[in-house]
Amino acid sequence: MLDLAPQPTHGCLLRVAYQGVPGAYSEMAAGNAYPNCEAVPCEQFEAAFQAVEQWVVDRAVLPIENSLGGSIHRNYDLLLRHRLHIVGEVQLAVHHCLLGIPGVKKEELVRVLSHPQALAQCEHTLSKLNVIREAVDDTAGAAQFIAANNLRDTGAVASSRAAEIYGLEVLADGIQDDSDNVTRFLMLAREPIMPRTDRPFKTSITFTLEEGPGSLFKALAVFALRDLNLTKIESRPLRKRPLRVADDGSDGAKSVYFDYLFFVDFEASMAEQRAQNALRHLQEFATFLRVLGSYPMDVSIKACPTSQ
Numbered sequence: 001m002l003d004l005a006p007q008p009t010h011g012c013l014l015r016v017a018y019q020g021v022p023g024a025y026s027e028m029a030a031g032n033a034y035p036n037c038e039a040v041p042c043e044q045f046e047a048a049f050q051a052v053e054q055w056v057v058d059r060a061v062l063p064i065e066n067s068l069g070g071s072i073h074r075n076y077d078l079l080l081r082h083r084l085h086i087v088g089e090v091q092l093a094v095h096h097c098l099l100g101i102p103g104v105k106k107e108e109l110v111r112v113l114s115h116p117q118a119l120a121q122c123e124h125t126l127s128k129l130n131v132i133r134e135a136v137d138d139t140a141g142a143a144q145f146i147a148a149n150n151l152r153d154t155g156a157v158a159s160s161r162a163a164e165i166y167g168l169e170v171l172a173d174g175i176q177d178d179s180d181n182v183t184r185f186l187m188l189a190r191e192p193i194m195p196r197t198d199r200p201f202k203t204s205i206t207f208t209l210e211e212g213p214g215s216l217f218k219a220l221a222v223f224a225l226r227d228l229n230l231t232k233i234e235s236r237p238l239r240k241r242p243l244r245v246a247d248d249g250s251d252g253a254k255s256v257y258f259d260y261l262f263f264v265d266f267e268a269s270m271a272e273q274r275a276q277n278a279l280r281h282l283q284e285f286a287t288f289l290r291v292l293g294s295y296p297m298d299v300s301i302k303a304c305p306t307s308q
């Protein structure tokens with residue numbers, strides 16, 4: 001991936017924080033985005049974000065959506081809570097394996113541990129196995145835990161690289177429900193990159209609107225009017241003011257409304273006039289607007305290593 005963000009000035013490798021332990025898909029995404037980087041494992045996303053904020057690392061990797069499981073909502077919330085900028089994206093074809101202690105047969109497994117997204121992506125295989133599913137923080141962490149505790153009745157859904165690292169056996173390969181299982185990861189930095197027009201760019205924004213008929217229609221029209229292609233729209237409840245009670249005016253009964261924060265990605269660079277015009281137009285009626293980043297679009301899908 002071409003990263004146009006400022007490089008570290010101390011002459012060292014780019015340091016990229018990810019949530020999980022070695023063998024996690026986020027680590028692979030970091031390696032795909034920055035081939036010679038030093039990937040830095042973090043227990044939680046908060047720690048990965050803080051590591052960037054405190055200049056301990058240069059970037060953080062964040063999985064944001066998956067072609068089978070959809071949006072990773074918690075990570076949209078994290079994007080808003082922190083002040084980091086999106087400087088790139090990577091699309092990784094995720095190939096899940098069922099891992100176990102060497103010599104164990106998959107029929108002997110009583111439970112399977114993994115990241116909730118990975119468990120959801122392997123729903124079909126896991127239902128057939130009739131095992132208890134348990135969610136943990138990351139796929140490779142599940143593999144590490146099973147190996148460290150020699151758990152013969154427990155399997156992990158993780159990468160074949162995690163099997164190699166933690167000395168587990170691949171009991172089944174390619175167990176995701178659909179062979180097309182792509183996860184999109186965002187690369188985050190302290191500073192935004194300079195938007196350019198010499199290659200395809202994407203811009204991610206977030207905004208809130210006044211409640212009222214057609215307000216979202218009006219917001220989306222600012223892009224349609226300028227022929228700007230939207231690649232994603234997501235809405236999240238507005239945390240600080242999650243519920244609003246309004247008098248509906250009839251018999252005094254109260255109706256409850258949800259207030260939403262919208263996340264939109266569109267195919268253009270903020271260096272383009274039409275993108276600037278669209279956001280100026282949106283600003284006229286949006287109650288809040290923030291550009292999360294304008295960054296080179298990943299037009300390819302990177303393969304994740306398989307056990308064959």
Ligand SMILES: O=C(O)C(=O)Cc1ccccc1
Nearest residue numbers: 024025026115117118138139
């Ligand atoms: O747990 C991991 O390995 C991750 O990087 C998160 C994740 C989980 C499932 C699919 C893609 C990313």
